[in-house]
Amino acid sequence: LQMESLMRRALEQKEFELYYQPIVHTDSGELSSAEALLRWNNPGLGMVMPDRFIPLAEETGLITPIGEWVLHEACHAAMRWKKTMGTSIGISVNVSPRQFRDPGFVYTVMNALESSGLEPHQLELEITERLILDNTIETADILRQLDQSGVRLAVDDFGTGFSALSYLKSYPFDTLKVDKSFVQDVMKEADDAALVRAIINMAHSLNLQVIAEGVEEEAQTHFLQREGCDYSQGYFYSRPLPEDDFRSWLRSNH
Numbered sequence: 001l002q003m004e005s006l007m008r009r010a011l012e013q014k015e016f017e018l019y020y021q022p023i024v025h026t027d028s029g030e031l032s033s034a035e036a037l038l039r040w041n042n043p044g045l046g047m048v049m050p051d052r053f054i055p056l057a058e059e060t061g062l063i064t065p066i067g068e069w070v071l072h073e074a075c076h077a078a079m080r081w082k083k084t085m086g087t088s089i090g091i092s093v094n095v096s097p098r099q100f101r102d103p104g105f106v107y108t109v110m111n112a113l114e115s116s117g118l119e120p121h122q123l124e125l126e127i128t129e130r131l132i133l134d135n136t137i138e139t140a141d142i143l144r145q146l147d148q149s150g151v152r153l154a155v156d157d158f159g160t161g162f163s164a165l166s167y168l169k170s171y172p173f174d175t176l177k178v179d180k181s182f183v184q185d186v187m188k189e190a191d192d193a194a195l196v197r198a199i200i201n202m203a204h205s206l207n208l209q210v211i212a213e214g215v216e217e218e219a220q221t222h223f224l225q226r227e228g229c230d231y232s233q234g235y236f237y238s239r240p241l242p243e244d245d246f247r248s249w250l251r252s253n254h
């Protein structure tokens with residue numbers, strides 16, 4: 001209960017902050033985009049990680065205004081980088097189920113794009129399988145509206161849900177993010193290597209791009225290069241960073 005009342009005031013107290021984690025081309029290691037990851041700096045609680053407060057934000061409905069702030073902040077950050085560094089960097093934003101189902105969600109996305117000036121294809125929304133597999137008409141309709149606006153759509157944590165693979169055929173996704181639990185053991189477990197290889201091949205035959213998450217070791221990058229994985233993300237390249245540190249990372253990697 002205390003956490004809930006603190007969260008209610010967190011937006012106006014400006015206690016939320018976005019960290020950014022690079023997503024690179026697997027072949028070259030060059031930056032492609034960044035995933036925005038939410039942090040809550042509360043004077044009493046310290047730095048709170050999203051696993052601890054997103055579930056409560058979902059239950060209370062606070063995820064709607066918080067998610068709106070995240071979308072605006074992320075789109076504006078991508079425009080700042082474009083203006084100061086001259087390079088176009090895509091931005092990925094996590095969307096949780098309750099936020100996605102809010103009647104104003106599509107409008108909120110369009111509004112974040114318009115007020116920042118970011119082009120729709122520079123924004124990728126990450127959605128979990130859990131949400132997709134609800135399989136309602138509303139889900140299909142919202143995904144279609146987002147797709148038609150030019151925004152990119154990614155399946156997050158792919159492989160950890162109850163994958164009814166048929167949704168990949170009927171819904172307008174652009175990207176699969178292979179869950180880190182598979183990537184972490186590709187050099188140790190033949191089964192995980194086989195699964196990652198199969199996911200990459202399946203994705204490519206469906207015209208989807210693949211991002212490997214949780215890449216921590218150089219050997220994993222060689223495996224992913226051999227298997228033709230398009231993009232990679234993980235501590236091997238960089239941890240999620242506050243914006244200033246992300247900019248420094250950008251400067252030293254260009």
Ligand code: G
Nearest residue numbers: 036037038049050051054070094095096240
């Ligand atoms: O680094 P990490 O601890 O940031 O993220 C933990 C989890 O929180 C991930 O599953 C991630 O998808 C989720 N998450 C991070 N930022 C956001 C956000 O802005 N919105 C939502 N809905 N989930 C987020």
Ligand code: G
Nearest residue numbers: 094156157180214215216233234235236240
């Ligand atoms: O669920 P989602 O994929 O959005 O969340 C990404 C989560 O993975 C965040 O908590 C982020 O901090 C974490 N993460 C990013 N790179 C790595 C990595 O290389 N290893 C591990 N263990 N976690 C990572």
Ligand code: MN
Nearest residue numbers: 035094126156
């Ligand atoms: Mn994600």
Ligand code: NA
Nearest residue numbers: 156157177213
């Ligand atoms: Na993920």
